[in-house]
Amino acid sequence: MTLKFNKRQLQAYFVCGTQDVPGKDLETIVQTALDAGITAYQYRDKGASQLTAPQRLALGRRLRQRCAAAKVPFIVDDDVELALALNADGIHVGQKDDQVTTVLQRVAGKIFVGLSCSTVAEIEIANQIDGIAYIGSGPIFPTTSKADADPVVGLAGLRQLVKVSKRPIVAIGGITVQELGPVAHTGAAGSAVISMLAQSPDIEQTVNAMLAVTEVRP
Ligand SMILES: Cc1ncc(COP(=O)(O)OP(=O)(O)O)c(N)n1
Numbered sequence: 521m522t523l524k525f526n527k528r529q530l531q532a533y534f535v536c537g538t539q540d541v542p543g544k545d546l547e548t549i550v551q552t553a554l555d556a557g558i559t560a561y562q563y564r565d566k567g568a569s570q571l572t573a574p575q576r577l578a579l580g581r582r583l584r585q586r587c588a589a590a591k592v593p594f595i596v597d598d599d600v601e602l603a604l605a606l607n608a609d610g611i612h613v614g615q616k617d618d619q620v621t622t623v624l625q626r627v628a629g630k631i632f633v634g635l636s637c638s639t640v641a642e643i644e645i646a647n648q649i650d651g652i653a654y655i656g657s658g659p660i661f662p663t664t665s666k667a668d669a670d671p672v673v674g675l676a677g678l679r680q681l682v683k684v685s686k687r688p689i690v691a692i693g694g695i696t697v698q699e700l701g702p703v704a705h706t707g708a709a710g711s712a713v714i715s716m717l718a719q720s721p722d723i724e725q726t727v728n729a730m731l732a733v734t735e736v737r738p
């Protein structure tokens with residue numbers, strides 16, 4: 521049984537793979553973040569990751585179990601077959617991944633689907649596609665966690681995307697604790713972060729900062 525999507529899951533959204541925590545144990549970091557109260561976890565293991573496909577599947581199974589125990593949605597990045605094999609709650613795809621319509625047909629309502637949109641034109645196309653649960657927009661600020669990131673969107677650009685989107689938007693890219701409030705004031709439903717949590721000296725304190733931000737009703 522998978523968790524149904526709810527926009528409140530976007531408030532404190534942790535995105536992380538082994539490549540983001542070199543020399544550390546991803547499971548321990550994710551469990552610490554779950555214990556602190558993250559509202560969603562995305563398994564995004566790619567790029568500099570050293571895992572083989574079997575290792576990625578085995579680790580995914582353990583992370584999926586930890587999220588299920590915490591009743592926090594477990595979302596897989598990019599790979600719809602991995603998402604289905606792990607009985608994930610959701611999958612997130614970008615503009616350069618499989619077509620979102622193909623992914624929606626493949627998952628057939630079994631798991632929710634998030635889509636990356638960083639321009640008004642991309643949002644307007646997404647608005648016409650039934651079945652998309654949420655939008656991930658960014659990079660809002662410069663980021664070093666994604667080598668092929670789109671141009672920086674900025675807070676004004678994010679506000680514009682929120683205004684035209686029919687679905688809730690989670691902001692991503694270069695977000696620090698200081699920027700959580702300004703991001704929320706654009707009307708975004710939350711922040712998705714890699715380094716702010718993966719590199720935090722106090723994950724519990726950082727998650728509390730994410731949870732303390734109240735969404736501004738647009
Ligand atoms: C919540 C969220 N938003 C955006 C992204 C970026 O997805 P994508 O553009 O497909 O890039 P990669 O993450 O696959 O490098 C995301 N993963 N999560």
Ligand SMILES: Cc1ncsc1CCOP(=O)(O)O
Nearest residue numbers: 663665666693694713714715
């Ligand atoms: C996956 C992704 N998509 C757009 S920016 C980004 C990286 C976000 O990482 P960080 O929070 O460390 O900037």
Ligand SMILES: [Mg+2]
Nearest residue numbers: 598613614617
């Ligand atoms: Mg992708």
